[in-house]
Amino acid sequence: AWGRAAAATYLVGFLLLVICFALAIIAFAIDTLRFNFIRGIGGLLFVAAVFSVMGLVIYPVKFSSEIEMTGINMFSWAYGFGWTTAIMEICLGFFFCCLPNYEDQILGNVKPTYFYSSP
Numbered sequence: 063a064w065g066r067a068a069a070a071t072y073l074v075g076f077l078l079l080v081i082c083f084a085l086a087i088i089a090f091a092i093d094t095l096r097f098n099f100i101r102g103i104g105g106l107l108f109v110a111a112v113f114s115v116m117g118l119v120i121y122p123v124k125f126s127s128e129i130e131m132t133g134i135n136m137f138s139w140a141y142g143f144g145w146t147t148a149i150m151e152i153c154l155g156f157f158f159c160c161l162p163n164y165e166d167q168i169l170g171n172v173k174p175t176y177f178y179s180s181p
Contacts, residue, residue: 064120064121064124064128065121065124067120068117068118068120068121068124069117070117071113071114071116071117071120072113072114072117072118072144073117074110074113075110075111075112075113075114075116075117075148075151076110076114076147078106078107078109078110078113079107079110079114079147079151081106082103082106082107082110082154085099085102085103085106086100086103086158089103096165097161097162097165100158100159100161100162101158101159101162103158104154104155104156104157104158104159104161105155105159107151107152107154107155107158108151108152108155110151111148111151111152111155114144114147114148114151115148117144118141118144118145118148121141122137122141
């Protein structure tokens with residue numbers, strides 16, 4: 063049961079990540095939607111990260127408590143890939159939440175400031 067629970071929570075996190083990817087493509091492709099719901103995508107990425115971390119914590123804790131560990135037992139590369147995905151979801155969540163603060167600079171609506179003045 064714990065294996066299915068870990069897989070289900072990680073799968074929910076993955077599905078939310080795919081939804082965020084599709085929403086980000088749509089948001090950056092349509093000019094009128096560009097910065098309207100970017101923070102919402104960032105929040106959804108944090109929710110996806112929570113589900114991913116839950117699955118990544120349930121799996122090794124229950125695996126090591128129910129199966130006798132003898133010798134060198136390491137998890138596969140997919141476990142490391144899962145942690146990499148979770149860390150990227152958290153970082154991208156911060157990125158998408160902070161991106162609307164720099165909307166004018168990204169769109170080029172701010173007059174450049176020059177620090178060099180000729181004598």
